[in-house]
Amino acid sequence: MVEGELLIRNGVVYDPINGVNGEKKDICIRDGKVVEEVRNPKVIDAEGRVVMPGGVDIHAHIAGGKVNAGRLFRPEDGRKGREAKTKVCRAQSGYSVPNTFATGYRYAKMGYTFVMEAAMPPLAARHTHEEIVDIPILDNAAMPLIDNNWMTMDYVKSGDMDLLAAYVAWIIKATKGYGVKIVNPGGTEAWAWAKNCDLNDAVPYFDVTPAEIVKSLAVANEKFEMPHSIHVHGNMLGHPGNYEVTTSTYDLVKGIKPYRDRPTMHATHTQFHSYGGTTWGDFESKAGAIADYVNKNEHVSIDLGSVILGDTTTMTADGPMEYSLYQITGRKWTNHDVELETGSGITPFLYSGKVSVHTIQWAIGQELALLIKDPWKVALTTDHPNAGPFIGYPIIISMLMSKRRRDESAADMHKAIYDRAALPSIDREYDLYEIAIVTRGMTAKTLGLHEHGKGHLGVGADGDVAIYDISPEERDAGRIQKAFLNTKYTIKGGEVVVKDGEVVATPAGKTYFVTPECDEKLTDEMMEKLKDKFEHYYSVTFNNYPVQDAYVPNPYEIKAPWRS
Amino acid sequence: MVEITDVVCSLCGCVCDDIVVEVEDNKVTKVKGACAVGKSKLMGHGRIESPAIRENGSLKDCSYDEAIKKAAEILAAARRPLLYGWSSTVCEADKVGVELAEEIGAVIDNTASVCHGPSVLAIQDVGLPSCTLGEVKNRADLVIYWGANPAAAHANHMKRYSYISKGYWTEEGKKNKKLVVVDVRKTATAKMADVFLQIEQGKDYLVFSALRAMLYGYEDVVPEEVGGISKKDLLETVRMMKEAKFGIIFFGMGVTHTGARHNNIVNAIQTTRAAHTHTKFNIMPMRGHYNVAGINQVCTWETGYPFAVDLSRGYAWYNPGEHSATDLLVRRECDAALIIASDPGAHFPGESIRHLAKIPVIQIDPFPNPTTEFADVVIPAAISGVEAEGNVYRMDNIPIRLRKLVDTEYMADEEIMEGILEEVRAIKGKESE
Ligand SMILES: [Zn+2]
Numbered sequence: 001m002v003e004g005e006l007l008i009r010n011g012v013v014y015d016p017i018n019g020v021n022g023e024k025k026d027i028c029i030r031d032g033k034v035v036e037e038v039r040n041p042k043v044i045d046a047e048g049r050v051v052m053p054g055g056v057d058i059h060a061h062i063a064g065g066k067v068n069a070g071r072l073f074r075p076e077d078g079r080k081g082r083e084a085k086t087k088v089c090r091a092q093s094g095y096s097v098p099n100t101f102a103t104g105y106r107y108a109k110m111g112y113t114f115v116m117e118a119a120m121p122p123l124a125a126r127h128t129h130e131e132i133v134d135i136p137i138l139d140n141a142a143m144p145l146i147d148n149n150w151m152t153m154d155y156v157k158s159g160d161m162d163l164l165a166a167y168v169a170w171i172i173k174a175t176k177g178y179g180v181k182i183v184n185p186g187g188t189e190a191w192a193w194a195k196n197c198d199l200n201d202a203v204p205y206f207d208v209t210p211a212e213i214v215k216s217l218a219v220a221n222e223k224f225e226m227p228h229s230i231h232v233h234g235n236m237l238g239h240p241g242n243y244e245v246t247t248s249t250y251d252l253v254k255g256i257k258p259y260r261d262r263p264t265m266h267a268t269h270t271q272f273h274s275y276g277g278t279t280w281g282d283f284e285s286k287a288g289a290i291a292d293y294v295n296k297n298e299h300v301s302i303d304l305g306s307v308i309l310g311d312t313t314t315m316t317a318d319g320p321m322e323y324s325l326y327q328i329t330g331r332k333w334t335n336h337d338v339e340l341e342t343g344s345g346i347t348p349f350l351y352s353g354k355v356s357v358h359t360i361q362w363a364i365g366q367e368l369a370l371l372i373k374d375p376w377k378v379a380l381t382t383d384h385p386n387a388g389p390f391i392g393y394p395i396i397i398s399m400l401m402s403k404r405r406r407d408e409s410a411a412d413m414h415k416a417i418y419d420r421a422a423l424p425s426i427d428r429e430y431d432l433y434e435i436a437i438v439t440r441g442m443t444a445k446t447l448g449l450h451e452h453g454k455g456h457l458g459v460g461a462d463g464d465v466a467i468y469d470i471s472p473e474e475r476d477a478g479r480i481q482k483a484f485l486n487t488k489y490t491i492k493g494g495e496v497v498v499k500d501g502e503v504v505a506t507p508a509g510k511t512y513f514v515t516p517e518c519d520e521k522l523t524d525e526m527m528e529k530l531k532d533k534f535e536h537y538y539s540v541t542f543n544n545y546p547v548q549d550a551y552v553p554n555p556y557e558i559k560a561p562w563r564s
Numbered sequence: 565m566v567e568i569t570d571v572v573c574s575l576c577g578c579v580c581d582d583i584v585v586e587v588e589d590n591k592v593t594k595v596k597g598a599c600a601v602g603k604s605k606l607m608g609h610g611r612i613e614s615p616a617i618r619e620n621g622s623l624k625d626c627s628y629d630e631a632i633k634k635a636a637e638i639l640a641a642a643r644r645p646l647l648y649g650w651s652s653t654v655c656e657a658d659k660v661g662v663e664l665a666e667e668i669g670a671v672i673d674n675t676a677s678v679c680h681g682p683s684v685l686a687i688q689d690v691g692l693p694s695c696t697l698g699e700v701k702n703r704a705d706l707v708i709y710w711g712a713n714p715a716a717a718h719a720n721h722m723k724r725y726s727y728i729s730k731g732y733w734t735e736e737g738k739k740n741k742k743l744v745v746v747d748v749r750k751t752a753t754a755k756m757a758d759v760f761l762q763i764e765q766g767k768d769y770l771v772f773s774a775l776r777a778m779l780y781g782y783e784d785v786v787p788e789e790v791g792g793i794s795k796k797d798l799l800e801t802v803r804m805m806k807e808a809k810f811g812i813i814f815f816g817m818g819v820t821h822t823g824a825r826h827n828n829i830v831n832a833i834q835t836t837r838a839a840h841t842h843t844k845f846n847i848m849p850m851r852g853h854y855n856v857a858g859i860n861q862v863c864t865w866e867t868g869y870p871f872a873v874d875l876s877r878g879y880a881w882y883n884p885g886e887h888s889a890t891d892l893l894v895r896r897e898c899d900a901a902l903i904i905a906s907d908p909g910a911h912f913p914g915e916s917i918r919h920l921a922k923i924p925v926i927q928i929d930p931f932p933n934p935t936t937e938f939a940d941v942v943i944p945a946a947i948s949g950v951e952a953e954g955n956v957y958r959m960d961n962i963p964i965r966l967r968k969l970v971d972t973e974y975m976a977d978e979e980i981m982e983g984i985l986e987e988v989r990a991i992k993g994k995e996s997e
Pocket of ligand 1: 059061118268269316383386
């Protein structure tokens with residue numbers, strides 16, 4: 001936040017949360033917030049260019065143990081993004097696993113001002129926060145992994161949903177986290193024995209199923225006024241024929257009432273979960289079936305996990321999935337299982353337009369965006385860096401906006417795209433309003449952040465603005481891509497942080513965290529079981545476990561009261 | 565008297581966090597739960613009393629301000645400065661170190677360069693299937709120490725995390741586990757082993773290769789004896805590996821610094837992957853200093869690379885072997901050095917030390933050591949984990965916060981580094997005017 005007044009005049013504004021669709025409109029900012037009017041402002045003339053609220057990324061892996069393990073074991077990736085220190089910026093490195101400073105600068109240049117770190121292992125939460133502090137400009141939050149936890153599985157087994165909620169509250173608070181993240185429920189625990197789980201398999205030794213875990217966590221989540229639904233990376237990610245597991249996972253939470261008008265489940269990187277076929281040989285797109293489900297139901301939102309062709313670094317708490325990927329490629333493989341909680345795997349991967357499977361994967365991400373009718377159910381992501389690095393977002397934007405560009409790209413790719421994917425037959429093109437929805441409106445709303453000033457430009461919102469150097473009529477895919485990669489201006493809390501594609505200021509971002517408020521008696525009862533886990537099984541003591549305040553120097557707390 | 569629980573030990577990579585200390589009159593008077601060396605560190609011993617600057621061959625006491633100013637002058641004037649150490653301090657100080665390195669275009673390197681540097685190179689080659697220490701505690705039924713002697717170097721390792729510890733599937737501790745030790749001599753750890761494989765010096769690569777061949781089903785290509793170990797014993801070890809539900813190899817400096825060096829570790833990791841085709845198998849380096857893992861982490865997320873980072877070009881350049889601390893010194897390329905929380909005077913090869921003794925050296929440390937003998941500016945620091953708090957990473961990369969137990973007049977590493985950075989910026993600001 002910066003004191004003083006700023007007026008952005010002559011912009012064509014796309015602010016979907018407030019229903020503003022390409023209106024010529026002034027934006028007034030005072031002391032970092034959007035206001036009705038200003039008296040004596042600095043003026044930026046947007047000259048008829050496209051103006052949007054700061055972008056909000058709902059799911060990316062930008063900070064923490066596995067991101068850094070990715071950097072550490074890929075110096076060859078570090079060498080790709082080198083930029084020397086300037087008066088304003090620290091030295092930069094990396095492409096798919098950029099260093100923390102480059103992460104902040106590059107997002108800001110694309111007009112983003114908020115990023116959700118998608119997977120924080122609770123035991124290593126301090127690490128995630130330490131890196132977040134070193135990511136300049138971006139407001140941020142992180143979601144702790146809560147699904148393979150022994151505490152969670154114990155309560156799922158006993159059916160004590162109130163005690164499960166008490167544990168969920170405690171761990172979100174202990175990690176300064178934002179919500180409930182689920183990654184291959186049960187499967188990651190099984191991976192500690194080199195096994196995996198399908199949706200209805202029993203988790204070894206725990207006698208619960210992944211389906212029960214997902215359902216129970218949704219119930220526990222909705223016991224509080226949580227800003228976000230459960231955030232789910234389901235079972236069998238990346239397996240041919242997994243689309244039925246995906247829709248069965250969606251079905252699990254169908255009857256559960258969300259605390260307010262948002263879905264009960266956010267299903268992430270859906271591209272990886274929309275596969276038909278039985279092997280890699282007859283692999284095909286089932287984006288149509290997934291889109292059909294999402295079109296007919298209101299309880300699920302998705303993000304794309306859309307593929308960017310080229311080399312990247314895959315990383316997930318889904319340990320067994322990374323192991324299978326490494327077995328396919330034979331490239332290097334790192335794995336890090338985390339006691340009583342989760343795991344992780346990392347391996348480099350090259351998406352090639354000459355390979356049938358990769359081509360179909362590339363098509364699926366875009367098909368989902370184009371076949372799901374309501375863009376308010378869709379977020380644009382690449383599951384950075386899994387399907388590709390975040391700096392590829394402008395490529396996806398240009399594809400969604402241009403049928404011609406998609407056709408030209410498809411013509412260069414493996415011919416499987418014409419018979420095992422639907423993309424070439426889809427005519428729909430996104431307009432700028434829809435792009436604004438899938439990159440800020442929908443994502444802010446789904447995370448519940450619109451009530452905290454993100455993702456829109458209504459009075460009271462944060463003064464986070466992106467000015468893209470294109471006119472609203474622009475249809476040229478190349479120019480659209482270029483404009484979305486480097487803004488004319490990015491303004492964060494009323495301060496110009498990017499001008500003409502250069503970073504000019506690097507204020508620190510705020511860390512949003514949620515405090516679910518749980519009944520003391522329940523907490524005490526839960527605590528007995530929890531302390532026993534620390535006494536006997538954790539390698540860190542109970543008192544040394546919670547993230548200390550020192551790790552979150554710019555906190556923004558959101559309280560989530562218990563629903564009576 | 566005050567009792568403080570959950571104290572975190574700032575000695576070795578075990579970072580035990582269940583220590584109990586008693587504090588009386590602002591002094592640690594009793595330590596429970598630490599190993600002997602950890603206890604001695606927490607109790608405190610002879611330290612550098614005052615900031616000092618060398619004049620005519622001998623160190624003369626001065627104020628913190630004078631020492632920091634002098635240090636900044638040396639660094640700002642240097643053309644090829646080296647910032648080295650960082651493993652026995654907290655991440656907060658390490659971060660300022662990276663920032664200073666960027667500011668003056670220095671090479672920043674840490675002690676991994678002379679200990680587990682080869683392990684890092686191996687990880688960059690093939691990756692690292694690993695886990696947290698609590699995974700080992702709860703699940704491991706086969707523990708292998710290779711070229712490592714925790715009974716001497718990481719005294720609580722077996723008790724807290726591995727062979728002797730009790731966990732969920734290992735309720736009876738060592739009764740549920742098997743211990744294999746591979747070493748050149750019968751160490752204290754080896755004496756506890758179910759199977760001790762006495763390996764010939766420098767033959768680790770061969771033995772890993774033999775195990776790996778056997779794990780992949782090619783035992784017929786393995787000769788009757790490999791590296792001093794009989795085929796029979798190797799076959800028995802492979803049988804144990806395959807039958808284990810969860811196995812782990814902990815390896816130490818005995819493997820990283822002999823024979824094929826980093827290729828030993830590549831082979832060790834590939835042997836782990838071979839075992840993983842049969843059952844769950846992990847591998848972990850036995851990190852020495854309590855935060856050597858932490859400086860590798862910080863340096864990686866800030867520069868992209870874990871050690872031996874050259875910032876003279878304005879961006880990070882990584883080529884270990886070309887500008888690791890010792891290479892730089894052996895080539896007499898470096899013209900000033902800041903040494904923090906480490907002791908190259910005792911651990912670097914003679915040729916590097918000879919050059920280090922010739923150039924201006926700034927030392928930041930709570931304790932005197934051989935480096936103090938030739939340092940030109942000596943700045944005493946608060947003892948992290950006793951007098952100052954901060955974040956550290958255990959050998960399995962789990963972050964834990966060191967606690968402050970007593971008050972001190974000494975400045976923390978982080979504050980000293982910030983002071984130097986500020987002075988350097990002031991000098992450079994004046995120069996550019
Ligand atoms: Zn993800």
